[in-house]
Amino acid sequence: MIAVDMTLPLCFVEGEGFLQFMKTVCPEYTTPSRTVILNRLNHDFVKKEIVSVLKNFPFVSITTDAWLSLSTKSYMTINVHAIDELYNLRSFTLDTIEMPESHTAINIHNRLSQSLKEWGIFDKVGVVHDNAANMVAAMRLDSSEYP
Known part of the structure; x- marks a missing residue:
């Protein structure tokens, strides 16, 4: 979502509203931190695209x-x-x-x-x-x- 839309900062996933939303939508899912997301994004791949x-x-x-x-x-x-x-x-x-x-x-x-x-x-x-x-x-x- 963050890599494709490019309109949200990585810290978005740590916001209280988003975390509440995720608990409602999928309570068993552990939302990754911005550091984990940053590590998962392949910056070079996204930049090439x-x-x-x-x-x-x-x-x-x-x-x-x-x-x-x-x-x-x-x-x-x-x-x-x-x-x-x-x-x-x-x-x-x-x-x-x-x-x-x-x-x-x-x-x-x-x-x-x-x-x-x-x-x-x-x-x-x-x-x-x-x-x-x-x-x-x-x-x-x-x-x-x-x-």
Whole structure:
């Protein structure tokens, strides 16, 4: 469910509501922890599957945001979106990257560029972001790199 839908964090399986739901649906089942699920997911296999799907799209859009967690750790998430030939929206979360460095335009630009290159979509991306000054500046650093 988590690998296919890519819309829920792994900690979802440890939430009180989900655990109650599982007890109701299948009381004899022991719900695995997020660590067990992470170990069971073959990240490389899932990544290859997503890369294979993304190769079918001439252009994709990404949405991105950076934030501070409650424990004051800094992160940036990158999601990719594309519409297939049947007009179905396909979306995947590519990365949630810990970003201990400052959220300056150059740092955002570098992290974003690195991730997009790793996923093989660097040359076919349009970016949707909030209007924060650092995000706007990051996208303008080398406008030739972003179509």
